[in-house]
Amino acid sequence: MSLVKNVTPAAEAVVAPTRRQRAALASPRRAPSRWISTAALVLIGVAFLVPLAWILLSAFDPAATVGIKIPEDATFDNFSSVFTVDQTLRPLWNSTVISLGTAVITVAVSVLAAYPLSRYQMRFRRSFLYGILFATCLPITAMMVPVYSLFVYLNLLDSVPGTIFFMAATSLPMAIWMTKNFMDSVPISLEEAAWVDGASAMRALVRIVLPLMRPGIAVVFIFVFTMAWGNFFVPFVLLYSPEHQPAAVAIFNFFGTYGSVAYGKLAAFSILYATPVLVLYLLVQKLSGGSFAMAGAVKG
């Protein structure tokens, strides 16, 4: 790990003259170390690029295989042939319904829950928050077998609302945790002014706190939406009829049925399915930068 070095020119300037000689002696070593770190980074970058590039190149290659290669004649054929109602449109619509439903329920419920946790002293507040943190850590996917049994018992199998509620509950601990942290950074003094003017707590929450933490809410919303959008295991176990299945499951079934012959179509479908998530991630990057500026809402 001889690659660490964060000596700035300014720091070298303050080094005493006797030491300076030493720094000069050491500096020739730095050039190769920079070279090594660049080489290492390029190598790692290529290793991460190859599987991603395979998806991209195969999607435009009508004769794609599992091996990566530049398409001989790049076309949109793969996209146009998977772009049918049964193949992609309905699964993508189902994904949208499930993810939006999950995100709306989760955000609404966690905003409500985060408010008293952020604003009031309560006897059980600390233990509640530790419980939430504990639930955040649990490997929920390990639980799908008992969840399946529970859904059989509740007669909720193959029910989209049932799946939405389950996904909302599993993302709730993380969402409450994040929402509370965002809410904590909204100064209480604005609400106090509203309280003095006779506004109720709920009114203060809706009129003052929520508008101030809009970027934070958007981050939580997108986070939950993305998790639900990418979730394969939960709908795979809980939804069995094709009319209800989201894109993650449809893509898996498509692979099972045509897997060995239609890699190009699989890749095209994958791109259609993955793009929204990548766009949303970029949006979060933008928003989370903005959320730090919230403290500016109070002056003086």
Place this chain on the structure above:
Amino acid sequence: MVDVALKPRAGRGRGTTTRPRARRGFGRKVLPLVPAVALLIVFLAGPIGYSLYGSLTNTALTGYKAANPDFIGFDNYTELFASPDFWKSVWLTVLFVGASAVIGQNVLGMLLALVSRSAAKPLRAVVGGLVVTAWVLPEIVAAFALYAFFSTDGTLNAVLGWFGIDETTWLISFPMFAVIVANIWRGTAFSMLVYNAALAEVPPEISEAAEIDGAGPVQRFFRITLPMIRRSISTNLMLTTLQTLGVFTLIWVMTGGGPGTNSSTLPVLAYQEAFKFSQVGYGTAIATVTLAVGAIFSIVYIKALKPEVD
């Protein structure tokens, strides 16, 4: 799990004087928590409770025993702990978590964070972007890409072919190697982001002072940087361990747990037992064990690191 980077650091808003008077305290304080608690009880505590109970029955997937399971006490666990398949799966899970999360993602994430600091900015941005894309991608898409990569006619064998190395059937001969590398590919971004943030907070003066005193780069890293970010390291180790413990999709798509049960970690084995062999009670017992392991790790994490809840 993006919140590591997102958590606002700004000070708490509370601490000043007036707040709504405590009358109607119940309505203000407890009522807003009701929907959250209800959802958590029905859909989170419910399955956990059901899991504990179900593992004590001989529930089947279909047929008579599906609707009218018998209570068989700890028979599932006795059978489980006596089964070589279970212990094999425990070993595979330890191997998977240890090699891909604890060693792979952590070391590679740290390496990326360190190397990026001294690399040219455009290169750093491009490589960081690629690593994060692999992580943001839906799991099933990542799984397909890596399935293709490790396939017999896939890119890995093609590259090795340039060096005159014969084709290997990676997914059949070395399924654990394939899924471990796949999980490193998929999950390293998280560790990288955590360590990027942690390293940015180490004041450069201390490292510089050590350099002036004659400490080499290796010494500086192990004696100064590592101890200063040890909290981030333990948090990250714990979180990646817990995430990796629950990985199902990646393994399911790439190898299906196979060949045989040669890459069945505990979540995959639970699924196979319940839905392939219709032993729901038995599968539930495996799920319960996995959950218990996760719960123990979580408690250790919370106890040892005492994350601030205020």
